[in-house]
Amino acid sequence: MSDREWSDRIAGDRMAVDQEFASTVENSQFSRQxxxxxxxxxxxEVEQSTGGEDRLVANTDNLPHIMPELDNVGGGMGGMGAMGDEGSGGSDDGGVFGSIKSALGMGGGDGGTDQERIDDAERLTQRYADELQQRLEERGKWDDIRASAKS
Structure with missing residues (x-):
């Protein structure tokens, strides 16, 4: 089974974890957008460990590519994934001047360096993956998903 097929099968579980995880995101440095x-x-991905315990992991290899866009997304409260409807200028989270300063290497906003934000995003996404795996285990789906990911 392809990665896409097994990950499609957990879409409902992801939506439930998204709702449960919303407060964690609100308490992080990242806006919902x-x-x-x-x-x-x-x-x-399901990481196949040598110790026999498989684990759901967040592959964050693409995070460095989207980090510059985080400043453009802003900090409005329009719901997860509502990129661009709100927040690209209404709050003091960097805005245009923050983006210019960041481009010039002078910082920009209170988001820290890209590497700090990448590290924070990696920790947060792995925490999300852990909660998703826990949900799958509690609902008796983990073994099936694990087996599907291996094939």
């Missing part, structure tokens, strides 16, 4: 963008860059 930024989190939506981060999640578009993340792929979930």
């Amino acid at each position: 930024q989190w939506g963008l981060i999640m578009t860059a993340v792929e979930f």
Whole structure:
């Protein structure tokens, strides 16, 4: 079974975890729109460990490519993944001047360096993956998903 097929089978579980995880995102440095963008860059994989315990992991290899866009997404409260409807200028989270300063290497906003934000995003996405795996285990789906990912 392809990666796409097994990941499609957990779409409902992901939506449930998205709702449960919303408060975690709200308490992070990322807005909901930024989190939506981060999640578009993340792929979930079943990592086959040598110890026999498989684990759902967040592949964050594409995060560095979207980090510059986080400043453009802004910090409005329009819901996850609602990129661009709100927030690209209404708050003091960097805005145009922050983006210019960032482009010139002078910082920009209070988001920290790209590497700091990447590290924070990696930690947060792995926490999300852990919660998703826990949900799959609790619902008796993990073994089937694990087996499907291996084939």
